[in-house]
Amino acid sequence: MFYVIAAALLPVLLLALYIYKIDDEQPEPKAWLWKAVLFGALSAVLDLIILSPLPKPTDLVPGSEGTPLGGILTAFLSAGIPEEACKMFM
Numbered sequence: 001m002f003y004v005i006a007a008a009l010l011p012v013l014l015l016a017l018y019i020y021k022i023d024d025e026q027p028e029p030k031a032w033l034w035k036a037v038l039f040g041a042l043s044a045v046l047d048l049i050i051l052s053p054l055p056k057p058t059d060l061v062p063g064s065e066g067t068p069l070g071g072i073l074t075a076f077l078s079a080g081i082p083e084e085a086c087k088m089f090m
Contacts, residue, residue, distance in 0.1 A: 012037060043086040051082055 016037050020027060057070075057077035064070035 012040070039090040040087070043083070043090045046089070047082050047086045050086070051078055 016033055020030065020033055056065075057073035058065040060077075061069065061073065064073060
């Protein structure tokens with residue numbers, strides 16, 4: 001389990017360090033950068049909390065699981081819209 005969490009966090013931490021190092025002229029304060037990383041992680045947790053009790057989007061249209069329509073429903077209803085709404089809330 002530790003390796004899964006480390007593998008998920010490593011790209012985020014590397015990107016945050018890259019952004020901090022590359023911005024030489026007017027770097028953002030470290031606290032702002034780490035606050036953005038923290039709020040991004042919290043928005044993912046909020047998204048999971050909101051989506052966990054809801055039915056899968058493919059359950060709304062019978063027979064759509066494994067079809068292009070099922071992929072579109074999943075992309076918009078369980079990935080795009082809730083994730084972006086949680087980011088906006090944060």
